[in-house]
Amino acid sequence: xxxxxxxGVERDRCRTGIEGLDNLLNGGVPRxxxxxxxxxxxxxxxSLSVEFLIHGARAGENSLYxxxxxxxxxxxxNLIHYDFFESRLLKEGRLIFIDLPLxxxxxxxxxxxxxxxxxxxxxxxxxxxxxxxxxxxxxxxxVTSVCYRLKTQENxxxxxxxxxxxxxxxxxxxxxxxxxxxxxxxxxxxGVEEAIADGILVMANLERRGDLLxxxxxxxxxxxxxxxxxxxxxxxxxxxxxxxxxxxxxxATG
Amino acid sequence: MPGEIAERxxxxxxxxxxxxxMKTEHYFDVVRAILDVFAPKKNLDSFYITCTIPSASxxxxxxxxxxxxxxxxxxxxxxxxxxxxxxxxxxxxxxxxPTMLExxxxxxxxxxxHSQEQRNDLIILDSINSLSIHNNMKILNEFLHIFVxxxxxxxxxxxxxxxxxxxxxxxxxxxxxxxxQTITVKGD
Numbered sequence: 001x002x003x004x005x006x007x008g009v010e011r012d013r014c015r016t017g018i019e020g021l022d023n024l025l026n027g028g029v030p031r032x033x034x035x036x037x038x039x040x041x042x043x044x045x046x047s048l049s050v051e052f053l054i055h056g057a058r059a060g061e062n063s064l065y066x067x068x069x070x071x072x073x074x075x076x077x078n079l080i081h082y083d084f085f086e087s088r089l090l091k092e093g094r095l096i097f098i099d100l101p102l103x104x105x106x107x108x109x110x111x112x113x114x115x116x117x118x119x120x121x122x123x124x125x126x127x128x129x130x131x132x133x134x135x136x137x138x139x140x141x142x143v144t145s146v147c148y149r150l151k152t153q154e155n156x157x158x159x160x161x162x163x164x165x166x167x168x169x170x171x172x173x174x175x176x177x178x179x180x181x182x183x184x185x186x187x188x189x190x191g192v193e194e195a196i197a198d199g200i201l202v203m204a205n206l207e208r209r210g211d212l213l214x215x216x217x218x219x220x221x222x223x224x225x226x227x228x229x230x231x232x233x234x235x236x237x238x239x240x241x242x243x244x245x246x247x248x249x250x251x252a253t254g
Numbered sequence: 255m256p257g258e259i260a261e262r263x264x265x266x267x268x269x270x271x272x273x274x275x276m277k278t279e280h281y282f283d284v285v286r287a288i289l290d291v292f293a294p295k296k297n298l299d300s301f302y303i304t305c306t307i308p309s310a311s312x313x314x315x316x317x318x319x320x321x322x323x324x325x326x327x328x329x330x331x332x333x334x335x336x337x338x339x340x341x342x343x344x345x346x347x348x349x350x351x352p353t354m355l356e357x358x359x360x361x362x363x364x365x366x367x368h369s370q371e372q373r374n375d376l377i378i379l380d381s382i383n384s385l386s387i388h389n390n391m392k393i394l395n396e397f398l399h400i401f402v403x404x405x406x407x408x409x410x411x412x413x414x415x416x417x418x419x420x421x422x423x424x425x426x427x428x429x430x431x432x433x434x435q436t437i438t439v440k441g442d
Contacts (some may be wrong), residue, residue: 187382232356236364238367243359246397247390247396248389248390248397252371
């Protein structure tokens, strides 16, 4: 429970730099929150997450992307060519991409199943990276791939809880990219991630009369009031753009 | 006639939304008035949303009329539906279908941000009648309300074409609701 003097005090915001999203969140993600960015393939989760980091790096905040499945090199090659991206951010170390499989290998964690001790080591390594690099924005893409190795719900719960608590203490705002199946009625594959995260951004494909629209919805965000409406998004060289989803009595599926 | 139409447009205050009613035969006079006289005089970037004929045809017509397209960009909502986007113009971007009204708004937003010039903006929607073929009135009403108000907040001029021959009462009602005024083009 917050101290009496803190009640009603507006929390410091981490502006995502995505104007539409910051508006939905009344100024940005409350700093230190751990947010699940969840959706099926092709919904724009990675693009949105990378844009969040680039804007942070441009604003002078050290930003770290931990790639779990795809190599960073391949990711950067396939990324949209943002008008606002500056290669100096990489050179200056403001924006860093790390491949988690390389860390697994160095730590001797290149096995398919982690026990509780392995999970603790992984958490510690990530937190140490964030501390040493003075990271203020972190993306783990995807947390689902990490969770596959953690196997049990207890391990997953402990990992996200410990990670979120430690990162919040360091003032780091974190996006955990979560992969779900199209049409899933849950926000995460294992059902645990969504309960522990401070926020949930749902990205989806909406089919309407044969048209496929990319949508975004803020389902939960601790520490701020926010819109809960569904928005249509476009991934463009000027970044993610949002407009309200038109209802018009013709939306076939939700 | 283009001079007269341009004069009427020059009187508009900033951020105006105008319903421009015309007969089909006056279409090119109106286009010339807007893109060759009004927009250059006001130093405007023009964003032309075409839902009726492909942007390539309009660009060709502008070339014949000797109207430069340096400050004109096109949001083409019809070429992909007609499967005719093989030759893409650098000043045109495409929306898959005129039913994707959100994407239409997003492409306009993108072009406005991408142009990044310190000029005011003019958005031309050609036409409400074509959009009404592909969309029901409820969603069209909602779209125009959001779109026009959003453009108004950016201090942009919005001109919505309406072809008299194809106007219905419903279309007239929508236009009256969202536009500040109606200009009817009369022939000689």
